[in-house]
Amino acid sequence: xxxxxxxxxxxxxxxxxxxxxxxxxxxxxxxxxxxxxxxxxxxxxxxxxxxxxxxxxxxxxxxxxxxxxxxxxxxxxxxxxxxxxxxxxxxxxxxxxxxxxxxxxxxx
Amino acid sequence: xxxxxxxxxxxxxxxxxxxxxxxxxxxxxxxxxxxxxxxxxxxxxxxxxxxxxxxxxxxxxxxxxxxxxxxxxxxxxxxxxxxxxxxxxxxxxxxxxxxxxxxxxxxxxxxxxxxxxxxxxxxxxxxxxxxxxxxxxxxxxxxxxxxxxxxxxxxxxxxxxxxxxxxxxxxxxxxxxxxxxxxxxxxxxxxxxxxxxxxxxxxxxxxxxxxxxxxxxxxxxxxxxxxxxxx
Amino acid sequence: xxxxxxxxxxxxxxxxxxxxxxxxxxxxxxxxxxxxxxxxxxxxxxxxxxxxxxxxxxxxxxxxxxxxxxxxxxxxxxxxxxxxxxxxxxxxxxxxxxxxxxxxxxxxxxxxxxxxxxxxxxxxxxxxxxxxxxxxxxxxxxxxxxxxxxxxxxxxxxxxxxxxxxxxxxxxxxxxxxxxxxxxxxxxxxxxxxxxxxxxxxxxxxxxxxxxxxxxxxxxxxxxxxxxxxxxxxxxxxxxxxxxxxxxxxxxxxxxxxxxxxxxxxxxxxxxxxxxxxxxxxxxxxxxxxxxxxxxxxxxxxxxxxxxxxxxxxxxxxxxxxxxxxxxxxxxxxxxxxxxxxxxxxxxxxxxxxxxxxxxxxxxxxxxxxxxxxxxxxxxxxxxxxxxxxxxxxxxxxxxxxxxxxxxxxxxxxxxxxxxxxxxxxxxxxxxxxxxxxxxxxxxxxxxxxxxxxxxxxxxxxxxxxxx
Numbered sequence: 001x002x003x004x005x006x007x008x009x010x011x012x013x014x015x016x017x018x019x020x021x022x023x024x025x026x027x028x029x030x031x032x033x034x035x036x037x038x039x040x041x042x043x044x045x046x047x048x049x050x051x052x053x054x055x056x057x058x059x060x061x062x063x064x065x066x067x068x069x070x071x072x073x074x075x076x077x078x079x080x081x082x083x084x085x086x087x088x089x090x091x092x093x094x095x096x097x098x099x100x101x102x103x104x105x106x107x108x
Numbered sequence: 109x110x111x112x113x114x115x116x117x118x119x120x121x122x123x124x125x126x127x128x129x130x131x132x133x134x135x136x137x138x139x140x141x142x143x144x145x146x147x148x149x150x151x152x153x154x155x156x157x158x159x160x161x162x163x164x165x166x167x168x169x170x171x172x173x174x175x176x177x178x179x180x181x182x183x184x185x186x187x188x189x190x191x192x193x194x195x196x197x198x199x200x201x202x203x204x205x206x207x208x209x210x211x212x213x214x215x216x217x218x219x220x221x222x223x224x225x226x227x228x229x230x231x232x233x234x235x236x237x238x239x240x241x242x243x244x245x246x247x248x249x250x251x252x253x254x255x256x257x258x259x260x261x262x263x264x265x266x267x268x269x270x271x272x273x274x275x276x277x278x279x280x281x282x283x284x285x286x287x288x289x290x291x292x293x294x295x296x297x298x299x300x301x302x303x304x305x306x307x308x309x310x311x312x313x314x315x316x317x318x319x320x321x322x323x324x325x326x327x328x329x330x331x332x333x334x335x336x337x338x339x
Numbered sequence: 340x341x342x343x344x345x346x347x348x349x350x351x352x353x354x355x356x357x358x359x360x361x362x363x364x365x366x367x368x369x370x371x372x373x374x375x376x377x378x379x380x381x382x383x384x385x386x387x388x389x390x391x392x393x394x395x396x397x398x399x400x401x402x403x404x405x406x407x408x409x410x411x412x413x414x415x416x417x418x419x420x421x422x423x424x425x426x427x428x429x430x431x432x433x434x435x436x437x438x439x440x441x442x443x444x445x446x447x448x449x450x451x452x453x454x455x456x457x458x459x460x461x462x463x464x465x466x467x468x469x470x471x472x473x474x475x476x477x478x479x480x481x482x483x484x485x486x487x488x489x490x491x492x493x494x495x496x497x498x499x500x501x502x503x504x505x506x507x508x509x510x511x512x513x514x515x516x517x518x519x520x521x522x523x524x525x526x527x528x529x530x531x532x533x534x535x536x537x538x539x540x541x542x543x544x545x546x547x548x549x550x551x552x553x554x555x556x557x558x559x560x561x562x563x564x565x566x567x568x569x570x571x572x573x574x575x576x577x578x579x580x581x582x583x584x585x586x587x588x589x590x591x592x593x594x595x596x597x598x599x600x601x602x603x604x605x606x607x608x609x610x611x612x613x614x615x616x617x618x619x620x621x622x623x624x625x626x627x628x629x630x631x632x633x634x635x636x637x638x639x640x641x642x643x644x645x646x647x648x649x650x651x652x653x654x655x656x657x658x659x660x661x662x663x664x665x666x667x668x669x670x671x672x673x674x675x676x677x678x679x680x681x682x683x684x685x686x687x688x689x690x691x692x693x694x695x696x697x698x699x700x701x702x703x704x705x706x707x708x709x710x711x712x713x714x715x716x717x718x719x720x721x722x723x724x725x726x727x728x729x730x731x732x733x734x735x736x737x738x739x740x741x742x743x744x745x746x747x748x749x750x751x752x753x754x755x756x757x758x759x760x761x762x763x764x765x766x767x768x769x770x771x772x773x774x775x776x777x778x779x780x781x782x783x784x785x786x787x788x789x790x791x792x793x794x795x796x797x798x799x800x801x802x803x804x805x806x807x
Binding site for chain 2: 512536
């Protein structure tokens, strides 16, 4: 084999491997989530305070409602698609694509 | 649908793009549609006329070579000056865009970071509804100062020397020199030089606080009777 | 569901891919990158007041600043992507492009567009919109070119049968988006709206050009090249669905975040901010997907240079997007808007991410296109390290400087003071830029040496792997 590094034969996932993976994932998540949550809570507090203002309250809440509606529409579309079985066999193209590559290189 | 060609083409490709265009571009467009867009001729005001005529006084040879001489007769003259001034504004704007001035000088004052103190009154929508803001020159970077309140702060002489060789007036300035706005020396601006100076002096000339000076304090000169009282 | 598997009547690589046009695109891309970097160095030298061409009209730094950005976007990235697409799309769909003659016409027309843009800008004919400086008389030609690109590449995608691989979703959408975005940015703010609303359209344009032209093509190509180089499928094809649709939905909604605190209505500014933060979550899913793909096999970055370029770009991508989620807030904007922070951010995206990916793809493709192994591994290493470290220094330098500038301005210090303390940072920026340019020179030399070497009869090393 010319180049062992390129020929990955799949990972032998040991218990140790998995625990490292979890540690990294959790650490990563915490690093992202803590500042995000802090920012969100502060901003959400500001928004709640602003909505109580009789003059600017409606102005502040309108875009939020718009965004929630748009996101909800998207979410239901996704749900509908999933219930209609559009996501069966979702992983097949990624194997086909590699197979094609191998064939093309073998013939070429 | 989410993996199909038509789904991607119509929902993602066209649908989401249109949604963004409507919400991010069409909405402000409709909100400001009632502010009329001014033409260049409508932008000329006494402050600007003063600066433009000042250019004619300071650089008569350059000025006459570029714009000719007023035909005479007061009413006619007024129209003539306005027309030439509009020409200068248009050319000046083209140079300002073509030389990329707007990549280093912004044209808007934000309501934060003490910008009101430094540059002058916060920018309003109505200031931008004119032909010379196509496309709008908000700018994204300030290597040099903001310019939307620059008009009238400095004399035409200052600008001429500064355009010719910025370092001679602001020592550490990274601004490039523009000798092609002149015929060899700063006292001989050519058509381009006159136009760009007119454009710069126009910026902010519609404001009540024209010229706007940072932390301006009225001159401490006292009236004669006050002097006598204290002495 | 019929599968796109190879059958006896499937065309071979030679019938599918026009290798010559890939080569031409990639070489042209490198020529424009060289031009752009030289332009960048000229402007950087002007900032430290050592411009060797001071006072010469055709070398006006303001004009070369626009050449710098336009040559990168339309000369380097567009050509680089088109070249790689001519390789990837036929191989993914097992269909050739619509018409090979049309490909060559597009190639020629596109170079005319980019060349004419550069000349127009140098003659002072630019328009006042970032990345839309393209002089008015070139815009229609560019628009037609983009339409032809879409036709040429969408035909094989339309002809293929079976479920589409994720790369093709990105490509399909990108062709539509690029066409629409270019039309929006180059015609509406010039002819239809002015003032504040033009600002909103302009913001949308510069944003969509990154988000709907460069980003989907870049990620689409990553989804193609990373699995074939790692010889293992992408970790989760289902997760990539989240990445694609998240990008498609949230990315276009953010245009106004380039003009916060302007007279554009504040509720629209809020909307742009919210969706920018949302897209950061989407980006995280994509990053997870790619790091899941290499998990347990990360050692390949030591030997496999294309993979190293790709994953370095992804790390920079994550950093950029993380930075984005913070800098887009009004709190950060107070300080960093108008400062060098923004310049640092832009370089991290355009060079650190997308240029790096194109460099990686070039490192993989050139040996195959030339039929020779890389002449020098050490030159490849120099290219990588000079680019990566140079960019890191430049971005860190400018981002830090941006904070200092912002605070200095807010503190109402004299303007000159902020210019004075920026000077050493700008000097360091020149040095970093020269390092990046040095990396490019190493790459160009290596291509030349490879071209001059004797062709190998055996297939070139898989994955552009280099002789050790």
